[in-house]
Amino acid sequence: MSIGSRKPHESAVGHVTGSAVYTDEQRRPAQMLSVYPVTAPYAHARILSIDISAALALPGCVTVLTAADVPGCNNTGVIVNDEMLFPTETVSHWGQAVVWAVGTTELAARQAAEKVVVSYEPLEPVLTIEAAIATQSFHTCPQTICRGEPQLALRSAAHQLSGELAVNPQDHFYLETQTSWVIPDGEGHYQVYSSTQHPTETQTIVAQVLGLSRNQVVVTCLRMGGAFGGKESQANPYAAIAAIAAHKTGCPVRIKLNREQDMTLTGKRHGFLGRYEVGFTAEGKITALDADLYADGGWSLDLSPPVLLRAMLHIDNAYYIPHLAVQGHIARTHKVSNTAFRGFGGPQGMLVIEEIMDHMARSLHLPPEQVREQNFYHGTGETNTTHYGQEIVDNRLARVWAEAQTQANFAARKAAIAQFNRTHPYQKRGLALTPVKFGISFNKVCYNQAGALILIYADGSIQLNHGGTEMGQGLHTKMLQVAATTLGVKIHRFRIMHTSTDKVPNTSATAASSGSDLNGQAVKDACQTLQARLAPVAATLLGLNAPTEILPEEIVFADDWAYCRNNPDAQISFEQVIAAAYTSRISLSATGYYRTPNLTWDPVAGKGQPFYYFAYGAAVSEVAVDGFTGTFQLRQVDIVHDVGESLNPLVDRGQIEGAFVQGMGWLTMEELVWDEAGRLRTFAPSTYKIPTVSEIPENFEVHLLTRAAQEGVIYGSKAVGEPPFMLAMSVREAIREAIAAFGPPGTLVPLQSPATPEAILTAIEAVQAQSRCYETV
Amino acid sequence: MEFTKKEKPLKEKPLPQQPLTLLVNGQTADLTAVSPTMTLLHYLHHSGRTGTKEGCGDGDCGACTVAVLCTGADGTLRYQAMNSCLIPVGAVAQREIVTVEGLTESFTAGLTDGPLHPVQAAMVKTGGSQCGYCTPGFIMSLFAAYYDGSVDDIAIEGNLCRCTGYLPIRRAATALMQEMAEAKPCDRFTQRLSLPSASPDPPPSLLQYLGPQEQFYRPTQIPQVLSLLQQHPNATLIAGGTDLGLDISHQRRPFPVLVSLEDVAELRQIHQTETAVEIGAAVPLSQIQSYSQTELPGVFPSLDEMLVWFAATQVRNRATLGGNIATGSPIGDLPPVLLSLDATLKITGMGDRLAPYRRTLPLADFFKGYRQTDLQPQELIELVSIPLGITPGAVRRYSQSYKIGKRGTDDISIVAAAFVIDVEASGRIVHARLAYGGVAAIPARAIAIESALMGQLWNFTTVQQIKPLLLAAFTPLSDLRGSARYRQKLVVNLFEKFFVETIEGLEN
């Protein structure tokens, strides 16, 4: 069950029996308190006064936390200090937590929170990107990445188009809401259990608000019930609140947001506004692009700069654009502070270029897949180099593209669909093929490092620690496989330990799809260190019965046995080696470490090698659209995706399928709605709809690209968490094909995102209106 | 009436009561200190059974699914999947449930090497869990379906998973179906299902569950219900609790006295007479579904169709017809169907002199305004009567319903519509019903359009002529689900779709 096997998730049995423990399901310590927020009824308002006296009078209310209770810094900003934990002057989004009641039970805390009286003076809010542009409300200066002379090239282009696309935001909707426990030890130290993707940052923020050094705080993540980027920075404030409550009361404190709180308090995928001017040839070759990307940052900066940067670095997707300028802006609005979410800005940038590809294709009456393909990065040198100057060393676009067409039987189905559409006036089908190229590595170079710690006990059992967190993506499973393979032992020897900052310090977030790339190498490194120590021990043991001396270099560890390469029949057990190592006073624990080589990024020039490599994929989707209602049905999906040499095909397939469906939800049904006052109206699954099983077609084929080993990556594998998310763009484009079929050929299809039934019906009406124009001309 | 004004038997002479218990995974749990309005989910957590998860507390995610032992319409025992976040403990006292911890005996004992239940083994094998937080809910939905003999998408459409994209879970379901085709389930659960119910469902006598602050009554006869309502002016009726449960789950308002209808046998029956089908107000929707499929195949296509799109399995196992009507929502899905079928209600109440009375009311007269109905305090809906047969003189009935939401499955309607057109031999329309939800403050018929259709030929020209009128028939509002304009469009387009589909149906 090591590298390359379909080993089920390491906690699968725990999951299906309900025995896997999540943060809030640990045995509760005595006197554990709960907290509950008092939330702002305005998107933007000045706080005039806060009266907590009535709350304090309630039985069961222990205290009410205000800014005055913060022993350290009242701020949880992760890039800049602009995120007040307890706002003192103004509230900056509807539902913002102003103060927190602490109660003996959650109900008591809630009843106390309801008694807190806050008076406000409402202020004018900025609620949309357009309003932010109009009022010049931005977090940072604009960023630019430029290659060539786009404006010049635009003017000389045979064809020019301009357009705009509003890219919708998305709620993470992890099934387990934000949760933290903080247990003070009475000696000034704090043990934090948090459902966090970034234990080190949670540790940093908790230390910062408590005014402690980091060694006073230990953050442990047992496992997460889903995260998707939503627990990269967003877990921190809640751990911080619980820590302040624990500090003030001396008691253990728990916090678990309910769904409504989670959806109103936490940041989401950034909504974007993309504006573009594009120049292209009569054959549909793009020659120039000038684009502005506006990200809705929300009230504080959070992770918006790197999210925006990734959008800017992915506005090319798979396409070579000789002259390209992209300007990025972060709007400051009075909404939740938007954050990391699977793809981290990449999807938003890529959706804009796919919109452009379609726009070009339809205006030239060319098949969209043809226009896409002929714009691919290709060859070597300039035509295979991104707008930020990174050469695409191992370009697999042509391969995934061709294989996806074959797997999906694309050409024949396209013809059959055209035939179907001719005879069905009220229902149209659409088929679309879209590519994905996604850069792997954190843009911030220093995050590309990882550590591991392996402890072997004298009985031969092993504990495996590494810096990555488990959120369902199967990282722990893969790490066990890497460790077992490298050390040459059976996987059941290992116990994977909870991720904890007292085992591996200064870790990076488990994010950017990098979990197994980084931690895998660190685990491998630790295993190799141990093996180097064990090999002489094994050589000595085996040498006792051997005619000639055995050298440590000749020792092979495999499947719980050690033997000499030249004589595999003479074996000794791993236990024997460990017992002997112990008595020979050999250290049985080791750390491992890894940093990704060859990364560079010059933020001023907007140039460098920010990515270690790229992941590729292509997807074909077929839909049927109902002309009366705008509802659609996804009929078939065929995916070819490049995961390198899969560490675990079961896990990787699960990532591809799950990401695709999440992406499909984003683009078709997950609509966040705010009212004119900036109040989120969709804060529960009754109003915010993510896909169910019934939206998934029976025909859903995933093919892992074969012969795909990636050099320099752990066991030839590739990152898989995020890239497949963007394969779902094929669903949006298939819907657009179907809508187009309601009008004459060459009809432009303005389609909002998400493509809800209402948006689709509106688009159908638009193409039908165009057809009426054609008829009357 | 069994008692008179002076007796007030319930308040002054409490019936001897057996201790309040709940059988969880074969173990008797004592409910004495537990408030009857605590949700079953919270109770499980408070008693240390944290395997069952909370993903929303709204009935929408299924993470909290448990299996409740119920007596089916045919009298046999079944496990039914239900959302424990919407069930007050009072509703399951004296009942038997299975939670995820109960599937493997050794796991409940804290061991980790016991044999997995086939449902669990299938999910492990196919990679059906990633983060695992939704998994206990899926396991319990699959578990209930496994003993029902049909493990399919419908069994799990009420369970959200954000990680897997459902494909491996569907593979697990498919594998289970194959296993079941080879050998029918035979284990301690099938054994349990073959025994008589330990606690008869519904129980023979009134159950009263008096918590420190809240009281929960489960009467078994209509007169008991009426008398409880009379004694407790602050009482609230609860049937499946899938509307009320939201308030209970979020503790949004106090419920000092809840009177449950779920044990009242008279309210849980479906009768057919010569001229009508009478559906008891407290019959769960899933039971109406199976009744309609077996006893009335093809008779009410619009009802069958709407029930498919109504919530999901866990909710349909609890939700009732009476609740859907009494709640008076403008976006309830069954009122448009029932309006189109000219359904009438039988309403029961207690008169001034404590004499019970019954009245009959066309459903069309029941809805008075936004969430206002003709139901008087201390009245209850007893049954819904749907006429059988088509208009005299007609030769054919066209009837269908449609529901449009942002998501096809388990969503609240943007617009729901139900249509009935009866035509005579000449092809002229002799009876027309166009009923809609989501376009007005109440579920409403387009009465002017119905009249305009009378005597017209049921053809393309008529439909085109009626469209402009229909567009102006309602002035819906915009909300988070859809704009007024979209709703107006749907009012028209759904009718046209109905026409096109009936004609296509004829051609096929």
Ligand SMILES: Cc1cc2nc3c(=O)[nH]c(=O)nc-3n(C[C@H](O)[C@H](O)[C@H](O)COP(=O)(O)OP(=O)(O)OC[C@H]3O[C@@H](n4cnc5c(N)ncnc54)[C@H](O)[C@@H]3O)c2cc1C
């Ligand atoms: C996840 C979810 C999905 C849902 N999906 C849908 C959907 O698709 N379509 C839809 O229409 N609804 C939907 N609902 C709403 C709800 O399920 C229905 O309205 C259901 O029919 C209510 O029935 P109940 O028995 O659960 O009512 P309860 O919650 O028990 O009661 C509702 C109200 O009716 C009163 N009442 C109940 N029975 C009677 C009676 N016999 N006489 C007088 N008063 C009575 C109660 O006092 C209460 O005020 C959904 C709810 C949830 C939680």
Ligand code: FES
């Ligand atoms: S917790 Fe989501 S349905 Fe019960």
Ligand code: FES
């Ligand atoms: S496995 Fe994570 S939500 Fe289903």
